Every structure is written in structure tokens, then in C-alpha cells.
Amino acid sequence: MFDSRYIKTFHEVVRTGSYTAAARSLGYTQPAVSQQMKALERDVGTALFTRVGRGLRLTEAGQALTRHTGAILDSLAAAQQQIDAIARLRSGRVRVCAFPSAGATILPDAMARMAAEHPGIRVELVESEPPDSLRMVARGECDVTLAFSYPGLRVDVPDELEEFKLLEDPLTVLLPTGHPLARRKAVHLADLAHERWIAGCGRCRANFLHACAEEGFTPDVACTTDDNLVMQSLVAAGVGIAMVPSLVLSFLCHAKVTGRIVEPHTRRQVYAYVLRDHLRIPATSLALDAIVAAAEAKVGC
Incomplete structure (x- = not known):
């Protein structure tokens, strides 16, 4: 597995023609560039450059790697852009499961709040009743589920789920x-x-x-x-x-x-459930906050 930092430095060495020029372009020291290229050669298992006088010449392996570095760096940049968009809630997807009456009352208001503040987030709705809906979120088949229970008829909640009382x-x-x-x-x-x-x-x-x-x-x-x-x-x-x-x-x-x-x-008691680990996912946390706010508004009506 190649270190993306080394690939970026390799690409700059090839573009500029020397370790010194690449170091100047990247803001590194020349020894730092030299160390990264030695580490990359260890990773690939063969030499990438040979010395020709005071210059560098690509080996056959170096030429092969050069043909792919542009695509690798473009893919990494695209991946970073997508991750940034998800982390900053400019895009993303959240799957919400609800029983019918919650889907018809709480979720529309919650989705309207999300759309107004973060229009890039897409919501997938699934309809299911407890206890099936609780098993779905525990298995990771949805991100947030809305479920209900009656006095004396509580559903079994898997230990890995976090419970939020709605109304x-x-x-x-x-x-x-x-x-x-x-x-x-x-x-x-x-x-x-x-x-x-x-x-x-x-x-x-x-x-x-x-x-x-x-x-x-x-x-x-x-x-x-x-x-x-x-x-x-x-x-x-x-x-x-x-x-x-x-x-x-x-x-x-x-x-x-x-x-x-x-x-x-x-x-009856209405709750939202989510896997604890999923609370760290921005779109899931956003959906949960919007659902809680929509439920609170229902109580105030």
C-alpha cells in the first residue's frame, strides 16, 4: 500500500525534475523529500530513479508509477472533497425507519427542517413497526428508527442502541x-x-x-x-x-x-433509537436532532 504523501511528493519530483525543486515547491527540506522517495521505493520494492550526472532519470518502474500518479491524486482529491462535504453536511444520506403515524406526522416536519438548513442531505424512509424496526437499526439496516411502547408492553431494546424519548x-x-x-x-x-x-x-x-x-x-x-x-x-x-x-x-x-x-x-411512549456509534456520523446526528425538535413542536401544539 502506497502512502498518499509519498505519491504526491513523487509526482512533484517528476514534474520539477529534482528533489531540490520539488522540496521548494512543496515547502519541504531537500532531505525530507529524499527520505520520502527512499521510503516509497521500499514500499514498491524497487528503484524509481537513477542518477544521471546531476539529474534524475525514471526507471521502468518509475515510468509505470508516473502513468498512474495523476489518476491516484485525482481520486484522492475527489474522495477528500466528498468526505469534506459529508462532514460539513453539504451532502450525505440518512435512512430513517418509522411506524405509519410517526411517518405521517413527525417526519415531515423533521425533513423540512433538514431541507431548509442542509439541502444536500438525502433521506431514505422505511416503514416498519416495533420490534422489527428496532432489529433493523441494530443490524445497521437504517440509521434512526422511531418506535413506540405501551405501559406494561415495553419492547426489548438491544443494548447497543441509544434511546431518546420523543413524546x-x-x-x-x-x-x-x-x-x-x-x-x-x-x-x-x-x-x-x-x-x-x-x-x-x-x-x-x-x-x-x-x-x-x-x-x-x-x-x-x-x-x-x-x-x-x-x-x-x-x-x-x-x-x-x-x-x-x-x-x-x-x-x-x-x-x-x-x-x-x-x-x-x-x-403510548414514542422514542427514537440509534446505534451509539452512529451518533458520530453527521447526517445521523442531524436527523436525530431534527426529529427531536419536530416531536417537541408536536407536544407544544
Whole structure:
């Protein structure tokens, strides 16, 4: 493996024709240039120059190396420019994984902040629910992941991940606007014991069933879906009602559906996770800061 410093000095010796001229051009001493050329010859395993009178002549190996030094130095310069751009957040890529309601609410604001301050950063979005999303970030398949947990239903977090609490997300019930309880500001879960229900994703469904059991009833689940838009349509059509996190209310698409806080109050916890070592990567740290700021703004709304 060649030392890039030696390649640069070799290139200058060839260009100027002598160690003395190369030293003057590079700001080195002549002995320093001579030592570097001896070290480079040791690395390549053969002589690169021969003395001809008071001048230098390239050996066959030196001529071969000369044909490549320009390309080597150009590649190193291009690599350094790219690294500088990444380090200074002029370019780069970050992969963010989120569950659907976070992807529709927290991430747009976070990405807008990033685009305004660092337009060269590109973001790749992936959708996944915990615990799969936690395994993805632990395996390095994404850089930041947003995940949630419910009281008593915590997910196992791999030891190598750093956890950042984003917000608490109160649970609400989706009701048709004509429902008798839709006139209330909050609805007690026990008052909905005889309703037909639409259940959501696996972890949300487990929390829902647990909450109903705490209130002394087993819900009549008419159907299940992981799709929030489908769930809203089913509620609007009168198929059933649904318990969803409040983040979902920010993208209610049906005028015939309304959301009401559920009592007793239950809140899911929303977190961001990142590999500790990845916190040193500028684009990852930037994305995390933007996500935290966007979540804080949601709490303040």
C-alpha cells in the first residue's frame, strides 16, 4: 500500500525534475523529500530513479508509477472533497425507519427542517413497526428508527442502541360523527363495551385488549387492519369504532369521523433509537436532532 504523501511528493519530483525543486515547491527540506522517495521505493520494492550526472532519470518502474500518479491524486482529491462535504453536511444520506403515524406526522416536519438548513442531505424512509424496526437499526439496516411502547408492553431494546424519548401520545377513540358519545369531550372506555370494534396493528391491538380487560369487558372485534386510512373508512361507514393514538387525528380524512380522548387516560411512549456509534456520523446526528425538535413542536401544539 502506497502512502498518499509519498505519491504526491513523487509526482512533484517528476514534474520539477529534482528533489531540490520539488522540496521548494512543496515547502519541504531537500532531505525530507529524499527520505520520502527512499521510503516509497521500499514500499514498491524497487528503484524509481537513477542518477544521471546531476539529474534524475525514471526507471521502468518509475515510468509505470508516473502513468498512474495523476489518476491516484485525482481520486484522492475527489474522495477528500466528498468526505469534506459529508462532514460539513453539504451532502450525505440518512435512512430513517418509522411506524405509519410517526411517518405521517413527525417526519415531515423533521425533513423540512433538514431541507431548509442542509439541502444536500438525502433521506431514505422505511416503514416498519416495533420490534422489527428496532432489529433493523441494530443490524445497521437504517440509521434512526422511531418506535413506540405501551405501559406494561415495553419492547426489548438491544443494548447497543441509544434511546431518546420523543413524546407521549394519548389514546383516542374514533367515532362516527353521529354517534351519541361524539358530543362528549372525552369518552370512558367502559361506556363502549357493547360496541363493535376495528382493531389495529399487533402491539396496538394487544394494548387495546388489555385496556378493555382492565375495564371488565372483552371487545367485539369486527375486523383488524394495520392501515389507518382503511380504519377511518370503516369507522365512517359504520362498520365499527376504533381506539387509536392521537397522532392519527392529525391526518383524519373523513368528515364523518371524529376523535375523542379515552378515559382512563392511556398514553403510548414514542422514542427514537440509534446505534451509539452512529451518533458520530453527521447526517445521523442531524436527523436525530431534527426529529427531536419536530416531536417537541408536536407536544407544544
